[in-house]
Amino acid sequence: MKYIFTLLMLFLTDIAFAQSDFPDFLQGTWKMENKESYEHWDKLNENTLKGFTYKIKDGQLRVSEYLDISRNKNQIIYTATVLNQNQAKGIEFELTKIDSTFTFENPKHDFPKKIVYQKRNESEIFVQVSDGKNGFSFKMKKQDGQAMERDSSIANPNYDASLANKLGADDYGMKSYIFVVLKTGSNKTTDKELISEAFKGHMSNINRLVEKRKLIVAGPFGTNDNGYRGIFIFDNVASIEEAKELLQTDPAVKAELLDFELYNWYGSAALPEYLKFSDKIWKLNP
Known part of the structure; x- marks a missing residue:
């Protein structure tokens, strides 16, 4: 009986995972392996993640890209807005595959055409960026909740935690x-x-x-x-x-x-x- 119960629990877990069609696991701050490059994501609601990529250089946080993942009816769209590129217009990639990975594609874009996020475990993701043939990939490790706050360059001396909590503000107010x-x-x-x-x-x-x-x-x-x-x-x-x-x-x-x-x-x-x-x-x- 115990063996059957264990199998049932594993089966139900697999079903729950398979039905998860939104990459909520991205929420938090992730650091690229062996580099001072980061991605930070916030979950705004059940259908929206907002994020940005940044580097720490000379003690300063420098944002290079703003990111958005949103569900729009039956589509899930990943939008990347790279600073100083494409006249500040976002490039959209549509979610085309969900398995152990989330694959976003835009075959009309020059590079990249494909962005892939794979959750390996609770603290590691694997990211691939390519044109379908050539590209690059890297691992990212999840940082603790205070990773961004430790950088004094983005601390707000006027921050009022009680007011922020009262108003339901996220880290960006x-x-x-x-x-x-x-x-x-x-x-x-x-x-x-x-x-x-x-x-x-x-x-x-x-x-x-x-x-x-x-x-x-x-x-x-x-x-x-x-x-x-x-x-x-x-x-x-x-x-x-x-x-x-x-x-x-x-x-x-x-x-x-x-x-x-x-x-x-x-x-x-x-x-x-x-x-x-x-x-x-x-x-x-x-």
Whole structure:
């Protein structure tokens, strides 16, 4: 019986590993073997990793590349933005293979065409960069949690740990939000009473969501050719799905006078702090 139970546990472990289609193991700081070159990754949410590569030279941290791995519907995209290359535009590589490795490819790019991350164990990864034939590879070792903090060149003398924790800030003082673009909806009614009541409820709902600390930015656009009406930025909202549910509490959205587009957005964790001043500067209630 013990033998059968052991086999069952191994089988379930293999299934769990096989279903892991996102490289969460990259989270943390990794050092290239025998070189002062590093990659640092932060997990922003279940669908996003943000990172950068850097070197320590003359006691200074020098960033050379910004990295992003994001799930977009059924795709997982690795984006590399190399400083002083490609006019600061990111190059995208699509996840094409998951086994013991994560293989990202862009066959249209000159070099590299392929970037591979292989998790060997909890503290070591193997990285390959190539055009499919030629390239280079290296091992990286995971560093302890204080690796970056020990470098005084990036320490912030004004850092307030309690405030950062209160605001949910990551190491860069940033966090994830949901960005909403409101646009003209499909309801083309000319019923003035319906429109008036819906937008009166729209304003009341904005205030309600602000009081619940779910909405931190709201405002209209000027007249434009795209039908864009305004923006929301949601805070303390775990997913796009939750944001959609909150938008359905808006009478103008429910009446289809307004439609919306939703995006994950990465911004300063200090953004909600402006709200405590906003109630002191208005003279007329809109």
